[in-house]
Amino acid sequence: MSVEVKTTKEIEGMRAACAFAASVLDFIRPHVQAGVTTGELDRLCHEYIVDHGAYPGPLNYKGFPKSICTSVNEVICHGVPGPQILADGDILNIDVATIVDGWFGDTSEMYTVGEISDAARRLIDVTRRAMWRGIEEVAPGKTIGDIGAAIYDYAHREHNYGIVEQFCGHGIGREMHMAPQVPHVGRRGAGVRLRAGMTFTIEPMLNEGKAGCEVLRDKWTAVTPDRKLSAQTEHTILVTEGGYEVLTLRESAWRPSAGR
Numbered sequence: 688m689s690v691e692v693k694t695t696k697e698i699e700g701m702r703a704a705c706a707f708a709a710s711v712l713d714f715i716r717p718h719v720q721a722g723v724t725t726g727e728l729d730r731l732c733h734e735y736i737v738d739h740g741a742y743p744g745p746l747n748y749k750g751f752p753k754s755i756c757t758s759v760n761e762v763i764c765h766g767v768p769g770p771q772i773l774a775d776g777d778i779l780n781i782d783v784a785t786i787v788d789g790w791f792g793d794t795s796e797m798y799t800v801g802e803i804s805d806a807a808r809r810l811i812d813v814t815r816r817a818m819w820r821g822i823e824e825v826a827p828g829k830t831i832g833d834i835g836a837a838i839y840d841y842a843h844r845e846h847n848y849g850i851v852e853q854f855c856g857h858g859i860g861r862e863m864h865m866a867p868q869v870p871h872v873g874r875r876g877a878g879v880r881l882r883a884g885m886t887f888t889i890e891p892m893l894n895e896g897k898a899g900c901e902v903l904r905d906k907w908t909a910v911t912p913d914r915k916l917s918a919q920t921e922h923t924i925l926v927t928e929g930g931y932e933v934l935t936l937r938e939s940a941w942r943p944s945a946g947r
Contacts, residue, residue, distance in 0.1 A: 690858060690866050692884035698925060700790040701860065701886055705923045705934035707741055708785040708792030711755075713939055719798040721775045725757035728781065729768035736785055744784030744791055744863050751907060756782035756795075763851055763892050763900050763909040763917040775801030778811065780919045784863055791863045793888050794935035795921040806895065807916055810848065814893045814918040817842040819943050821871070821889045825924055825931035829881050835873020838891050842871075849898030851917070854909070856888040859923055883928045890921030 693701065714735050715728060733754040736743050743754035751767075758766035758780040759773070766780075773779065782795035797811045820837040834856075842848045856869030867879040871891040896915035903910060911917050920941075925932040936942070 690879055690882075690885055691860055692882055693860065693886060694884070697790075697860070698884065698886075700788060701792070701923070701925065702934055704785060704787040704790035705792035705794070706937075707739065707787050708783050708794050708923075709935045709937040709940070711735060711783045711785065712781065712794060712796045713937055715781060716798065716939075719773065719779060719781075719800065721773055721777075721800050723773050725759065725766070725768040725771045725773070725779075728757055729753045729755050732781075732783065740787075742786040744786050744793070745782075748863065756780070758782070758908075758917070758919065760916055761911045761914045763894070763911060764854055764919055765907045765909055767905055767907050773800045776803055776807075777801075778803055778807050778916065778918065782919075782921065789861055791859050791861070792935060793859055793863065793921065793923050795890065795919055796940070797918050797920060810893060810895050810916055810918045813842060813846045813848060814891060815920050815941050816943065817871075817891050817893065818889055818920045818922065821891065822922065822924060822931060822933060825881060825926055827881055827883050827926060827928065830876055831867055831869055831879045831881070832873035832877030833875050834889060835870045835878075836875045839872045842891065842893050849894035849896060851892040851894060851898060851900055851909075853900050854890075854892060856890050856921075858885070858887045860886060881926045883926050885926045886923060886934070888921055888923050890919060892917060892919040
């Protein structure tokens with residue numbers, strides 16, 4: 688498998704695209720509230736993206752009809768924005784990919800509406816921590832399998848959440864999906880060996896109940912098989928000479944506390 692190693696100039700292009708994608712998540716946060724539709728969130732994000740001279744990566748990608756993905760409650764990923772009205776207690780993943788000067792940035796975040804259940808809060812917390820367990824494995828000489836193993840050990844072995852294996856992280860650059868695939872279940876020492884200059888996403892999807900998913904008739908929306916809650920978070924990562932850089936890390940983003 689050939690994995691692209693980017694030059695210094697190409698990495699600068701990725702930094703700009705990823706920083707802008709991250710800014711969309713901050714922009715939309717105050718609009719996520721009870722009574723708003725997912726379609727309205729999509730409209731707002733679309734206008735913000737194009738007003739800044741960028742383009743929404745999901746729009747028309749393999750036929751996807753909207754500019755962001757909005758995945759509410761039991762929806763794992765690829766939820767299509769539309770007339771659904773958010774209600775108190777909902778949890779929502781907003782997945783944003785933007786194109787800036789030909790480069791893609793890709794990131795997602797969990798949002799909450801009003802007061803959510805303790806179970807929902809715990810699921811979101813473990814999902815964020817699991818993603819960071821994977822991120823912290825990234826360094827030259829490590830493998831893709833190390834990332835998946837760390838996520839699996841934390842999310843499933845320690846917390847007994849189902850990990851969706853039908854979807855995975857991916858290489859990214861001038862295309863949204865490139866080599867390598869980055870599964871969130873893995874075996875240490877297995878898979879592609881990491882080199883400085885590689886860029887890819889890490890985006891675990893954790894289910895409150897059974898692992899796996901079902902795709903609805905729209906051929907996009909993936910839901911949990913038992914209709915229990917699901918959560919996802921995503922960052923775009925650069926392998927550096929000394930470890931990693933989270934290209935989509937914005938100031939307001941959740942990150943592990945020191946000494947956890």
